[in-house]
Amino acid sequence: MKSKIIKELPDLVKHKVISEEIALKIRNYYDSKPTATTNHLFTIFGVLGSLLVGLGIILILAHNWDHFSRPLKTCFAFLPLIIGQIIVAYTILKKKNNTWKETAGLFLFLTIGSSIAMVSQIYNIPGNLNTYVLTWILLGMPLIYLLDSHSVALLHISFSTFYVLHFGYKYNSGINESWIYILLMVWMLPFYLKLLKYQPEGNLTSLYNWLFPLSFTLTLGTFFKSNDDLVYLSYMSLFGVFYGLGKLSILDNRKLRQNGYLIIGSLGIIIMLLLTSYNWRWDYNIDGMHLVEVYLTLFLIICNVLLLVFLHLKQRLQRFNMFHYIFLIYAILFFIGSSYNIAITILINILVLMLGVITIKIGTEQHHFGILNYGLVIITALIVCRFFDTDMSYVVRGLLFVCVGLGFFITNNIMAKRKRAIRELES
Amino acid sequence: MKSIHLFFLFVILALVQLWVPAQMIFERETAIREGVAYKFKTKPIDPSDPFKGKYIYLNYQNNAVKTLDTDWVVNSPIYVTFSTDSLGFGKVEEVSKSKPEHADYLKTKVTMYNARTKEVGFSFPFKEFYMNENKAYEAELAHRKAHRDTLSSHVTHALIYFYKGTGVLDNVFIDDIPIVDYIEK
Numbered sequence: 001m002k003s004k005i006i007k008e009l010p011d012l013v014k015h016k017v018i019s020e021e022i023a024l025k026i027r028n029y030y031d032s033k034p035t036a037t038t039n040h041l042f043t044i045f046g047v048l049g050s051l052l053v054g055l056g057i058i059l060i061l062a063h064n065w066d067h068f069s070r071p072l073k074t075c076f077a078f079l080p081l082i083i084g085q086i087i088v089a090y091t092i093l094k095k096k097n098n099t100w101k102e103t104a105g106l107f108l109f110l111t112i113g114s115s116i117a118m119v120s121q122i123y124n125i126p127g128n129l130n131t132y133v134l135t136w137i138l139l140g141m142p143l144i145y146l147l148d149s150h151s152v153a154l155l156h157i158s159f160s161t162f163y164v165l166h167f168g169y170k171y172n173s174g175i176n177e178s179w180i181y182i183l184l185m186v187w188m189l190p191f192y193l194k195l196l197k198y199q200p201e202g203n204l205t206s207l208y209n210w211l212f213p214l215s216f217t218l219t220l221g222t223f224f225k226s227n228d229d230l231v232y233l234s235y236m237s238l239f240g241v242f243y244g245l246g247k248l249s250i251l252d253n254r255k256l257r258q259n260g261y262l263i264i265g266s267l268g269i270i271i272m273l274l275l276t277s278y279n280w281r282w283d284y285n286i287d288g289m290h291l292v293e294v295y296l297t298l299f300l301i302i303c304n305v306l307l308l309v310f311l312h313l314k315q316r317l318q319r320f321n322m323f324h325y326i327f328l329i330y331a332i333l334f335f336i337g338s339s340y341n342i343a344i345t346i347l348i349n350i351l352v353l354m355l356g357v358i359t360i361k362i363g364t365e366q367h368h369f370g371i372l373n374y375g376l377v378i379i380t381a382l383i384v385c386r387f388f389d390t391d392m393s394y395v396v397r398g399l400l401f402v403c404v405g406l407g408f409f410i411t412n413n414i415m416a417k418r419k420r421a422i423r424e425l426e427s
Numbered sequence: 428m429k430s431i432h433l434f435f436l437f438v439i440l441a442l443v444q445l446w447v448p449a450q451m452i453f454e455r456e457t458a459i460r461e462g463v464a465y466k467f468k469t470k471p472i473d474p475s476d477p478f479k480g481k482y483i484y485l486n487y488q489n490n491a492v493k494t495l496d497t498d499w500v501v502n503s504p505i506y507v508t509f510s511t512d513s514l515g516f517g518k519v520e521e522v523s524k525s526k527p528e529h530a531d532y533l534k535t536k537v538t539m540y541n542a543r544t545k546e547v548g549f550s551f552p553f554k555e556f557y558m559n560e561n562k563a564y565e566a567e568l569a570h571r572k573a574h575r576d577t578l579s580s581h582v583t584h585a586l587i588y589f590y591k592g593t594g595v596l597d598n599v600f601i602d603d604i605p606i607v608d609y610i611e612k
Contacts, residue, residue, distance in 0.1 A: 062480030117478040123455040124596040
């Protein structure tokens with residue numbers, strides 16, 4: 001960005017857009033500014049290097065050097081770990097910069113895994129990947145705070161998600177892993193909240209804004225062992241929470257692409273509605289639910305309600321937005337669903353249609369092509385779903401598609417014209 | 428927080444990081460030093476682990492036994508004691524829910540209970556023998572070849588030390604020759 005502006009300066013002076021004096025001031029301003037980009041690059045390359053070296057060590061040790069004696073192999077198991085610890089100790093004592101912290105933290109995190117794996121290999125300690133991964137995570141997680149390290153934090157989230165995905169969805173698995181996962185995520189909370197407070201617009205903060213909802217979306221299902229039906233309501237509530245969180249000022253005031261909660265929440269709500277827009281889906285059996293599953297769903301619904309109240313108090317619900325209330329409608333429909341199967345299926349279809357229309361309205365009001373087309377995609381998705389399960393004639397279905405297709409052209413065209421008109425007025 | 432405080436916290440963490448693999452080693456070394464060794468007939472096959480490398484997976488024959496107890500619960504702990512048969516191979520002596528008095532027993536988990544046959548099944552937690560990545564598959568082939576050539580005279584067995592519930596797989600042999608040496612022959 002800086003070099004781009006400086007490159008443009010002679011051209012701007014030549015065309016008399018700015019004076020020589022202003023050009024000099026701009027150049028001096030950028031020259032006096034500390035160059036953060038170089039540091040970022042160092043950190044990125046340091047982290048990449050550390051990642052590659054760490055993974056390389058794991059692979060080299062996995063080769064199994066069987067000509068070495070057991071004590072020698074044991075020394076090799078500890079060597080990378082001790083080197084990693086010395087580097088981290090040096091980084092802390094000498095108050096090294098972020099590049100050092102990220103690189104050393106990541107290297108030590110990886111060597112913890114390589115060390116335990118090597119000892120397991122030397123003594124033929126069998127698989128049990130869940131204990132191995134959990135031990136690895138637990139021994140590495142204090143580094144997040146000791147070094148203020150993002151690379152370790154990102155690995156912590158990824159490993160914790162892998163841990164619960166790998167074991168939580170297995171046949172006959174318990175929910176212990178899921179609870180441990182929650183505790184591991186809670187460990188991250190102070191770190192994340194600090195980031196949201198002090199660097200709300202940072203790229204890394206945006207990454208966490210995506211990673212957390214993604215991780216929770218992937219792992220929520222591991223809590224459900226007895227009754228699959230309640231999963232729908234639970235997921236709908238979870239997406240409702242994401243949507244509500246995404247509307248908090250700390251996230252909603254950012255660019256849309258930085259707000260993973262809002263996008264995942266909104267998409268999730270639409271997908272859940274579409275999934276349950278089929279008639280047979282509402283033939284639920286609400287008997288035999290585990291208490292944990294019921295309490296978890298209730299907890300998510302309560303979170304939704306609390307978020308709604310908070311948003312209302314903060315006056316962020318002034319414009320009616322149906323996405324906020326879908327969880328409540330869905331919860332009511334869920335419990336009466338099995339008695340009024342067809343009526344509720346129709347209602348769900350109407351809800352999706354309404355959400356599509358409301359999204360188009362928001363898109364046109366904000367002159368936002370992305371939101372406008374998202375609304376059209378919602379309606380198209382609904383029509384595609386009905387395409388496969390209704391007895392409508394081919395002509396009617398065909399006409400519907402043509403109409404929505406024309407809708408895409410016309411609305412986008414109107415929007416483009418409006419935007420052009422506004423730009424002309426402004427100039 | 429001052430860097431000296433951070434440093435002391437890190438020293439504690441580093442000690443815990445070292446203690447975890449160290450106590451794994453200590454437990455196994457004690458079992459090898461103090462424990463009693465048994466030989467078990469086994470059949471190796473060759474899979475791999477992304478972190479620990481190539482290993483041969485050992486199938487054991489005696490992992491279910493008749494019992495008078497009827498209330499075995501899957502995944503609950505089970506204590507297994509062993510004795511030696513006339514050919515010198517280990518066999519299950521008895522199973523119980525309480526810790527035996529002598530030290531050479533294995534603590535493991537119940538995998539199944541068949542009420543009809545009154546058999547309780549358990550897992551042997553020493554099924555993986557880690558080998559050099561170029562030798563694990565050869566070990567599986569060597570075992571297969573030895574059995575094809577000689578019918579029953581060649582035996583593949585694992586040597587396992589038991590001490591206070593821990594079982595440590597020390598080595599795998601074909602015809603009493605360590606498997607690594609056997610495939611290099």
